[in-house]
Amino acid sequence: MTEFSDSPRYGLSQLDYLESEAIFIIREVAAENEHPAMLFSGGKDSIVMLHLAVKAFAPGPVPFPLMHVDTGHNFAEVLEFRDRKVAELGIGLVVGSVQDAIDSGQVREAPGGSRNRIQTPVLLQTAEANGFTALMGGARRDEEKARAKERVFSFRDEFGQWDPKDQRPELWSLYNTRINQGESIRVFPISNWTELDIWEYIARERIEVPSIYYAHEREVFLRNSMLFAVDKHLQPREGEKVFTARVRYRTVGDATLTAAVESEADTPEKVAIEVAASRITERGATRGDDKVSEAAMEDRKKEGYF
Amino acid sequence: MDILRFATAGSVDDGKSTLIGRLLYDSKSVFEDQLEAVERTSRQRGDLYTDLALLTDGLRAEREQGITIDVAYRYFATPRRKFIIADTPGHTQYTRNMVTGASTADLAIVLVDARKGLLEQSRRHATIVSLLRVPHIVLAVNKMDLVDWSEDVYEAIRSEFLEFAARLDFSDVTVIPMSALAGDNVVSRSENMPWYEGASLLHHLEHVYIASDRNLTDVRFPVQYVIRPQNGRGDYRAFAGQVVGGVMKPGDEVMVLPSGLPTRIRTIDTADGEVAEAYPPMSVTVRLEDEVDVSRGDMICRPHNQPTVTQDIDAMICWMDDMPLRPGQKYAIKHTTRTTRALVKEVQYELDVNSLHRNQGVDSLGINAIGRVRFRTTQPILVDPYRRNRMTGAFILIDEVTNRTVGAGVINET
Numbered sequence A: 001m002t003e004f005s006d007s008p009r010y011g012l013s014q015l016d017y018l019e020s021e022a023i024f025i026i027r028e029v030a031a032e033n034e035h036p037a038m039l040f041s042g043g044k045d046s047i048v049m050l051h052l053a054v055k056a057f058a059p060g061p062v063p064f065p066l067m068h069v070d071t072g073h074n075f076a077e078v079l080e081f082r083d084r085k086v087a088e089l090g091i092g093l094v095v096g097s098v099q100d101a102i103d104s105g106q107v108r109e110a111p112g113g114s115r116n117r118i119q120t121p122v123l124l125q126t127a128e129a130n131g132f133t134a135l136m137g138g139a140r141r142d143e144e145k146a147r148a149k150e151r152v153f154s155f156r157d158e159f160g161q162w163d164p165k166d167q168r169p170e171l172w173s174l175y176n177t178r179i180n181q182g183e184s185i186r187v188f189p190i191s192n193w194t195e196l197d198i199w200e201y202i203a204r205e206r207i208e209v210p211s212i213y214y215a216h217e218r219e220v221f222l223r224n225s226m227l228f229a230v231d232k233h234l235q236p237r238e239g240e241k242v243f244t245a246r247v248r249y250r251t252v253g254d255a256t257l258t259a260a261v262e263s264e265a266d267t268p269e270k271v272a273i274e275v276a277a278s279r280i281t282e283r284g285a286t287r288g289d290d291k292v293s294e295a296a297m298e299d300r301k302k303e304g305y306f
Numbered sequence B: 001m002d003i004l005r006f007a008t009a010g011s012v013d014d015g016k017s018t019l020i021g022r023l024l025y026d027s028k029s030v031f032e033d034q035l036e037a038v039e040r041t042s043r044q045r046g047d048l049y050t051d052l053a054l055l056t057d058g059l060r061a062e063r064e065q066g067i068t069i070d071v072a073y074r075y076f077a078t079p080r081r082k083f084i085i086a087d088t089p090g091h092t093q094y095t096r097n098m099v100t101g102a103s104t105a106d107l108a109i110v111l112v113d114a115r116k117g118l119l120e121q122s123r124r125h126a127t128i129v130s131l132l133r134v135p136h137i138v139l140a141v142n143k144m145d146l147v148d149w150s151e152d153v154y155e156a157i158r159s160e161f162l163e164f165a166a167r168l169d170f171s172d173v174t175v176i177p178m179s180a181l182a183g184d185n186v187v188s189r190s191e192n193m194p195w196y197e198g199a200s201l202l203h204h205l206e207h208v209y210i211a212s213d214r215n216l217t218d219v220r221f222p223v224q225y226v227i228r229p230q231n232g233r234g235d236y237r238a239f240a241g242q243v244v245g246g247v248m249k250p251g252d253e254v255m256v257l258p259s260g261l262p263t264r265i266r267t268i269d270t271a272d273g274e275v276a277e278a279y280p281p282m283s284v285t286v287r288l289e290d291e292v293d294v295s296r297g298d299m300i301c302r303p304h305n306q307p308t309v310t311q312d313i314d315a316m317i318c319w320m321d322d323m324p325l326r327p328g329q330k331y332a333i334k335h336t337t338r339t340t341r342a343l344v345k346e347v348q349y350e351l352d353v354n355s356l357h358r359n360q361g362v363d364s365l366g367i368n369a370i371g372r373v374r375f376r377t378t379q380p381i382l383v384d385p386y387r388r389n390r391m392t393g394a395f396i397l398i399d400e401v402t403n404r405t406v407g408a409g410v411i412n413e414t
Helices: A014-032 A044-057 A076-089 A098-103 A119-129 A195-205 A268-277 A282-286 A296-302 B016-026 B032-045 B060-065 B092-103 B120-131 B151-166 B201-207
Strands: A036-039 A066-070 A093-097 A134-136 A153-156 A184-187 A216-223 A226-229 A243-249 A260-262 B002-009 B072-077 B081-087 B107-113 B136-142 B173-177 B225-227 B238-242 B253-257 B261-270 B283-288 B299-301 B308-319 B330-335 B338-351 B370-383 B394-398 B405-411
Touching: A014 A044, A014 A134, A014 A195, A014 B002, A014 B225, A014 B238, A014 B283, A036 A044, A044 A076, A044 A195, A066 A076, A066 A098, A066 A119, A076 A093, A093 A098, A093 A119, A098 A119, A195 A268, A226 A243, A226 A260, B002 B016, B002 B092, B002 B120, B016 B072, B016 B081, B016 B107, B016 B201, B081 B092, B081 B201, B092 B120, B092 B308, B092 B405, B107 B120, B120 B136, B120 B151, B120 B308, B136 B151, B136 B201, B151 B173, B173 B201, B308 B394, B330 B370, B330 B405
Parallel strands: A036 A066, A036 A134, A066 A093, A134 A184, B002 B081, B002 B107, B107 B136, B136 B173
Antiparallel strands: A153 A184, A216 A226, A216 A243, A243 A260, B072 B081, B225 B238, B238 B283, B253 B261, B253 B299, B261 B283, B308 B370, B308 B405, B330 B338, B330 B394, B338 B370, B394 B405
16 A cells, blocks of 8 residues: 555545535536536525535536426425525526426326425426436435435436436446436435535535524424424314424425424524434424335336436 | 545345444434334334344345345444445445445445355455455454354454455455444444454444545646636636645646646635645645646646556456457546547456456456456546556446446556
């Protein structure tokens, strides 16, 4: 083994390491892919990813547009944040609307009103209509077991489907970004980040996130032992008692499926402490959609879901 | 807090998934809802105890067949370090997955079952770890509970392994007796093996010194992206990339390859401002003193310390595709940020990864084979031997028709 300088000062902290890796990945997409876009929902992971994109090309502009699949069931605070952020940065935003797709009969809403599955065709149609050949997403491998197996550059066939048994080997930081006509690639620059890394980074970088991530008073009710907010999209059923609680959101997906957690954390530092002490994963705590079965995420990803 | 990336090699029979489950569980990185799901599945299968291996087997086929198909990445942290685990399957048909996991690892754990001792596959795993130059290796002698915590059994395996390792190229070998199932020597020292005086696995992972593993001597900066804002800052032109070797400072005399133009570093920029120095693996943006023509795929280095500019490559290849590698075939080759084409000139030998025997007289490499191959590239690439630099000494081969990643290469010293 070749011995190099042993000065301990040439080491990076975990956040610097993850930041550098993500910036490298985002630049690689911009350099090698003809028409990439970055998914931006106004959720914390996509906010961090966008922050990294801004850093990657500074002082130049971010050289690709943003894209959002709007389920029509979003929290008002999150949409407001999304639009303000996009205007502030002067980046183009393409919105694929699930509501429009339902109205035009392209997709049909499932009986329970869940729009989780029908997001996928809207995502694929929007990407195709805009000619996007690479979509960057803020998924993290610590979120779920099927995600733990997905590559940073995840190749999708012409139906947008993921084949977990036939993934391209991913060696060193030599990413194979090539695609055939009609195919596309999903790229996950923050694959190696955990929920705690995200919050520590938000705290360190003073990144603004929608207010609902911090403790606030809200009208809620209990359903499947999770706290759901009363929302224009979600009303309590018979027998579900509404009460006021001090809560925050760990994830901000579909308002009809995403639950809040009781919390006093009103700063990113306090959230990080709470996350470090949490004994339940963020999806387990707050996502009704993943409780369906152990393979729920794997199945949705095979269909083209992020 | 820094990051340690480690790869684990071994089959389910060796208790690899159990070991990872144990590390996650004992370091309190397993969440209640994950544990609940695992307990439920274990109960349904009629297991006598909660199978911690289920924590890591993410795909339906894996849970059903009790095998690990692909590389999975796991995360846990202790107050000292954040850890990224590349969990790789052990069977021969998954050699490519192990190569993948080892390519980014600072440390590799090779598991053996104390009852069975060193097997062919243990030797294969050690060989791959050595070939990929993972700086630190741990031989985990697992299932010590099933050999009555016998020091003699452990010593026999240890000395056999060290003898084999001497034929390979390791700088740091650690051997730890353990029981992943019971947790002995995984997180805390075992009371069942007082004769073992070393550290527990987690203690070793937390303390192994990795800051000196990266090359801080040879400045290597592959240009990834040219930053040239169109409006406002018309004169700004800078080169973005990740430092893969050496320490760069403003004012340094540098040279841009392959053109060979000399200049100096004006500033090293980040979005947070200029920095006084940049070293691996920092992503930075470099401004040069002179208006030189630089594009993606070029490399910035020091005038008196340059990589080799060559079209002739001599490398060890791990082949990863069903269609074998043969002389006369052409592939796209991606090396740092430069992509060009490579023609296979000759397969010199295939390495038997179990015996280390070199089989001459083969003229192709099949899937999961490892061998020494000579190539000729259409454009020069800027290389160092892999043992000098894991970033400038590595490349991948891509089939230009299917676009699949078909091979991984590490460049030999010439």
